[in-house]
């Protein structure tokens with residue numbers, strides 16, 4: 179699901195479920211390719227939520243969390259940022275990240 | 281459901297971003313950036329609907345009255361499309377097609393192609409009218425107004441003026457020298473090709489950035505940019521897919537989204553690879569948006585629009601420099617020259633009919649990338665071996681037109697792998713843009729025979745007979761090309777590797 183700064187609070191910080199969030203940019207080809215994987219993950223599991231957010235269009239929270247590079251993956255639990263990783267990741271690596279932190 | 285109905289203003293070239301913030305400048309001063317972000321988030325203005333004022337860019341193509349439904353998806357009403365190289369084989373054909381679909385078409389050409397073919401001592405075997413007649417006939421037959429300027433795209437001042445006048449919402453860039461053998465003749469031809477293509481494109485990118493940065497840039501590349509890697513690794517669509525991984529010393533890295541390796545097959549193909557990097561960088565630096573179209577070899581003569589009148593026909597070349605393989609085989613069959621297969625004839629390439637190529641281009645026009653997005657599509661319908669194509673042309677020529685066709689293997693003047701695996705991925709046009717190939721190979725070959733056998737076309741074909749046999753050696757040597765063997769169709773078995781085309785996720789590649 180694509181979100182914006184406006185529903186960041188609702189979809190991420192106030193989420194009951196843990197959230198995997200990815201900051202992306204239109205000029206970042208790895209960000210586009212990973213979208214398909216994230217969509218798939220979002221569809222197959224119900225115990226966490228996957229959201230994507232465009233960094234150039236939503237600089238509010240990006241600057242708050244000091245996002246410096248994309249793709250930037252973050253995991254939130256109960257509104258708290260518990261893990262972050264910057265850089266392209268394979269599906270296997272994303273699954274491993276989820277298993278380790280959620 | 282239309283393939284592009286859920287796209288929004290983010291993909292629309294009529295949308296002007298207000299206060300576009302570049303996150304990459306974040307490190308410089310967070311305070312400055314924060315000041316730029318309005319309370320509302322990012323807004324846009326629509327150049328077509330100024331009455332909306334500033335609004336959130338969330339209107340879909342389906343909802344927006346400026347996007348009209350067509351058989352190829354939603355299309356921007358009266359979209360202003362500028363075609364660079366509009367007098368060419370593909371440029372003219374596309375101009376008629378999209379003008380009929382309601383686009384406002386403009387174009388430039390400096391007749392480089394007509395002149396280069398004349399330099400070879402050849403001409404288009406299908407007679408083509410001059411531009412003035414073409415435009416007049418287009419108006420009479422199809423009721424369309426196409427605007428044309430004779431100019432060299434390397435003349436940046438003139439092109440800038442024209443771009444300012446037209447303010448295109450899409451730029452289709454066909455305006456290059458398209459021949460591999462031409463680029464291999466000698467230093468002069470190689471330099472001319474790279475100068476025209478690479479520097480031409482670089483200049484065009486600067487002009488688009490200055491004048492119409494929102495335009496959807498359809499840049500023509502070729503499948504020949506990739507080469508034919510002997511490892512047989514897949515030929516992805518320009519960028520590695522998300523699940524491609526590099527493993528080294530027990531560690532793993534994702535390759536997703538990185539440019540795949542290129543291994544161009546001539547100095548012409550090198551010019552296209554250079555273009556690829558220039559377009560890729562321009563999108564990244566300046567928020568331009570582009571499809572880099574890795575096109576297979578086009579064959580054929582037919583679209584509904586060009587077939588409507590003899591003065592609307594598009595060119596067809598059969599000489600060794602500018603003729604492409606299927607077109608040349610049909611011409612050779614008509615001339616009674618055994619079809620010239622180079623080397624073993626086991627080379628595998630991607631192909632598509634002229635008509636299908638045009639449909640692909642319309643679909644790409646209908647679905648612009650987002651600002652800053654560089655995307656690549658492999659545009660082809662099917663893979664064939666050269667030897668197999670000779671067999672098919674021979675079969676259609678003899679069964680449908682009573683011709684006696686033979687095949688000859690000649691020395692391969694090119695430096696290329698004669699036998700190679702070829703696993704090609706061509707999913708995006710089909711899966712994301714709703715394309716399905718419609719023109720069977722035999723049908724188009726049959727149409728070509730019918731046209732080339734018309735007395736006035738056949739006469740022209742006879743007059744260029746001497747330009748057909750290959751003479752340009754990649755090694756730079758000046759020597760005759762020897763015939764290795766002449767054989768009857770149906771007497772040779774296919775050996776070696778089989779073509780492998782992946783067109784959907786269900787083909788088990790991912």
Ligand SMILES: NC(=O)c1ccc[n+]([C@@H]2O[C@H](COP(=O)([O-])OP(=O)(O)OC[C@H]3O[C@@H](n4cnc5c(N)ncnc54)[C@H](O)[C@@H]3O)[C@@H](O)[C@H]2O)c1
Nearest residue numbers: 365367368369370389390391392393432433455456458578
């Ligand atoms: N035809 C194919 O099979 C095929 C396959 C793959 C890619 N392509 C690519 O598609 C594009 C169009 O191919 P085509 O077959 O129509 O070739 P073409 O030569 O018929 O068309 C190119 C047109 O651009 C014009 N042109 C070239 N340089 C110019 C300049 N500096 N200023 C103004 N006009 C200029 C030429 O005069 C010509 O009319 C080319 O970029 C080609 O590399 C073609």
